[in-house]
Amino acid sequence: MSDHTTAGDEYRDAWQAAYEAAQLRDTAFSTMSGVEVDPVYGEGPYPGQYPYTRGIHASMYRSRLWTMRMFAGFGTAEDTNVRFKELLRNGGTGLSTAFDMPTLMGRDSDSEWSLGEVGRAGVAVDTLADMEDLFADIDLSGVSTSMTINGPAPIVMAMYIAVAEKTGVERAALSGTIQNDIFKEYQAQKEYIFPPRPSVRLITDMMRFTSAEMPRWHPVSVSGYHIREAGSTAAQELAFTIANGFAYVEAATAAGLDVDAFAPRLSFFFNAHSDFFEEIGKFRAARRIWARWMKERYGAEDPKSHMLRFHTQTAGVSLTAQQPRNNIARVATQALSAALGGTQSLHTDSYDEALALPTEEAARIALRTQQIVAHETGVTNVADPLGGAPYVEWMTDEMERQAEEVFAHLDRLGDGSILEGVYAGIEDGYFVSEIAEASYRFQREVNSGQRIIVGVNAFTEGNEDSEQNLLRIDPGVEDLQRKRLAAVKSDRDDTAVDAALARVRADAADPGTNLMPAFIDAVSAYATLEEVVEALESEFGRYTEKAVI
Amino acid sequence: MADPQIRIVLAKLGLDGHDRGLRVVTRMLRDAGFEVVYLGLRQTTEMVVSAAIQEDADAVGLSLHNASHMTLAPRMVQALRDADLDIPVIVGGIIPDDDIGPLRDAGVAAILGPGASAADVAQAVRDAVAGSATV
Numbered sequence: 001m002s003d004h005t006t007a008g009d010e011y012r013d014a015w016q017a018a019y020e021a022a023q024l025r026d027t028a029f030s031t032m033s034g035v036e037v038d039p040v041y042g043e044g045p046y047p048g049q050y051p052y053t054r055g056i057h058a059s060m061y062r063s064r065l066w067t068m069r070m071f072a073g074f075g076t077a078e079d080t081n082v083r084f085k086e087l088l089r090n091g092g093t094g095l096s097t098a099f100d101m102p103t104l105m106g107r108d109s110d111s112e113w114s115l116g117e118v119g120r121a122g123v124a125v126d127t128l129a130d131m132e133d134l135f136a137d138i139d140l141s142g143v144s145t146s147m148t149i150n151g152p153a154p155i156v157m158a159m160y161i162a163v164a165e166k167t168g169v170e171r172a173a174l175s176g177t178i179q180n181d182i183f184k185e186y187q188a189q190k191e192y193i194f195p196p197r198p199s200v201r202l203i204t205d206m207m208r209f210t211s212a213e214m215p216r217w218h219p220v221s222v223s224g225y226h227i228r229e230a231g232s233t234a235a236q237e238l239a240f241t242i243a244n245g246f247a248y249v250e251a252a253t254a255a256g257l258d259v260d261a262f263a264p265r266l267s268f269f270f271n272a273h274s275d276f277f278e279e280i281g282k283f284r285a286a287r288r289i290w291a292r293w294m295k296e297r298y299g300a301e302d303p304k305s306h307m308l309r310f311h312t313q314t315a316g317v318s319l320t321a322q323q324p325r326n327n328i329a330r331v332a333t334q335a336l337s338a339a340l341g342g343t344q345s346l347h348t349d350s351y352d353e354a355l356a357l358p359t360e361e362a363a364r365i366a367l368r369t370q371q372i373v374a375h376e377t378g379v380t381n382v383a384d385p386l387g388g389a390p391y392v393e394w395m396t397d398e399m400e401r402q403a404e405e406v407f408a409h410l411d412r413l414g415d416g417s418i419l420e421g422v423y424a425g426i427e428d429g430y431f432v433s434e435i436a437e438a439s440y441r442f443q444r445e446v447n448s449g450q451r452i453i454v455g456v457n458a459f460t461e462g463n464e465d466s467e468q469n470l471l472r473i474d475p476g477v478e479d480l481q482r483k484r485l486a487a488v489k490s491d492r493d494d495t496a497v498d499a500a501l502a503r504v505r506a507d508a509a510d511p512g513t514n515l516m517p518a519f520i521d522a523v524s525a526y527a528t529l530e531e532v533v534e535a536l537e538s539e540f541g542r543y544t545e546k547a548v549i
Numbered sequence: 550m551a552d553p554q555i556r557i558v559l560a561k562l563g564l565d566g567h568d569r570g571l572r573v574v575t576r577m578l579r580d581a582g583f584e585v586v587y588l589g590l591r592q593t594t595e596m597v598v599s600a601a602i603q604e605d606a607d608a609v610g611l612s613l614h615n616a617s618h619m620t621l622a623p624r625m626v627q628a629l630r631d632a633d634l635d636i637p638v639i640v641g642g643i644i645p646d647d648d649i650g651p652l653r654d655a656g657v658a659a660i661l662g663p664g665a666s667a668a669d670v671a672q673a674v675r676d677a678v679a680g681s682a683t684v
Binding site: 102117189436439453466546 | 563564565566567568569573575576577579587589591615616617621624645646662663664666668
């Protein structure tokens with residue numbers, strides 16, 4: 001429901017004080033025609049005030065623009081390292097790593113399962129040696145790194161820590177995010193390894209470890225992006241994602257962590273799709289729901305625990321293979337919705353992503369697109385510039401209402417526990433079938449022409465011109481990576497590896513032991529990702545999905 | 550109308566988890582009167598061959614989204630030949646234009662790209678089974 005109250009003056013005074021205390025960017029906050037504009041308009045609660053519907057900071061983008069975080073990764077670690085340096089030179093302010101499918105599934109490049117997928121859709125990481133190549137000549141204390149990996153996340157995190165410490169950067173100085181969100185894997189992206197409960201233990205181990213030793217790290221990025229890409233509606237994306245967030249909060253508190261010790265480090269990741277106002281309403285509703293539940297249901301007292309921070313990526317699934325350059329326009333409007341929704345960081349998709357991994361040129365246009373939104377449109381001058389608009393407030397309320405229906409369902413399913421409700425919804429196929437139903441409904445609307453997608457079912461003149469300049473991954477990468485792995489295996493001390501893996505198995509068998517130290521040990525001895533995963537599998541088992549439509 | 554006799558096995562080979570397309574295609578083909586055996590994720594070529602034999606399938610459909618099509622699709626064709634199964638392989642997913650020729654040469658009967666309509670998919674399966682497939 002709407003936040004408008006009559007305590008307007010108190011809100012205004014508090015906002016004014018917070019705004020004046022904030023450091024502002026050194027730029028003119030006026031329109032292109034020279035009209036001075038206020039930092040915020042409308043009524044309270046204002047940006048930076050509970051329940052944060054209007055944003056988490058009083059001054060929003062006047063203080064700091066969103067982080068322009070472009071996801072990259074392909075081929076060998078060395079190839080990706082070159083792309084990272086290129087992004088940093090071009091004004092990117094954070095690194096974001098895409099791993100190849102074998103890495104995401106905890107398989108080594110020499111596994112039978114990895115055939116044809118090594119280095120194709122991201123970078124291949126088998127051992128610490130690959131991680132060393134990936135971040136070579138980059139000062140890890142000076143960048144923030146995002147690693148998009150889930151099933152084997154704690155092992156890859158251990159590699160990142162080991163690389164940093166080898167180059168003299170202490171773990172406490174590391175800043176970044178690891179996705180580490182397993183629930184949406186069972187629900188949407190399907191990159192799970194172990195069954196849900198032991199997987200959640202790995203996550204709570206990491207949350208405990210980072211909250212004690214890595215104060216600048218975000219140990220979980222609760223991700224709706226993939227739920228949306230799998231075909232959900234905006235409201236389902238919102239509801240399932242936030243419910244997953246609640247489930248992690250319940251899991252961590254059940255593991256003995258104080259909610260205010262970890263909640264400020266949780267972050268979220270949403271999709272910016274094509275329906276402009278629906279997306280803006282979704283972002284605003286997400287902040288309000290999180291604030292209320294964290295305060296009222298989970299008893300969090302630190303305002304930082306109430307604030308929902310999020311990364312956004314434009315909707316890959318909205319990009320068309322037909323007339324691919326039209327995608328630049330789609331990405332621009334989606335990026336604008338993220339800015340108007342108050343995102344903390346943004347990845348803009350490249351126009352050629354419906355065809356292949358982005359070329360360097362396409363990735364540059366994507367980065368330029370968000371720079372244009374940030375620096376030319378003027379939307380960064382005013383916090384929550386659409387707040388108070390009747391349609392936007394209605395849409396925000398509507399998104400919240402639909403999400404609350406889902407929370408009520410999960411709460412019933414879990415007998416008063418959202419965590420148990422999420423486990424049950426994974427078990428009984430609730431999430432998968434809701435998403436599949438929504439995606440099929442959308443596809444039928446496109447098929448029948450009821451929903452127009454430019455270049456797909458309308459305005460198809462020009463479809464015959466094919467995009468010539470596509471990134472091709474050299475199939476030799478697979479061979480190269482296998483040889484690299486073989487060399488690392490022959491150089492290492494196998495006795496040390498065996499001992500380290502034995503410790504992983506022993507620690508996995510004891511739910512009271514945090515697994516992170518054993519992982520750091522194992523990867524430092526150059527145990528491979530798959531070796532550590534198999535050590536865990538011997539205790540945890542492996543998850544398979546029932547093939548039901 | 551679809552021939553109600555046509556039975557197709559649909560699967561995702563390898564590690565790739567992008568199953569939205571294959572789930573939609575399963576529903577499209579069922580709605581069009583086909584009999585679909587949905588194997589789902591993380592299948593090997595051996596698993597698909599054995600399902601095709603057990604189900605007496607008329608065709609195999611693969612969904613490939615991870616640039617692994619040039620490796621996995623020809624292996625599927627070969628695995629069916631090795632098992633003496635003379636049924637077509639249809640591939641859907643993100644397939645660059647340049648790869649269509651080589652995939653056809655490797656024995657893939659039809660290739661469906663993003664934006665293929667329900668009618669396109671149904672027709673491609675019918676044509677492939679009838680042995681008159683066109684890309």
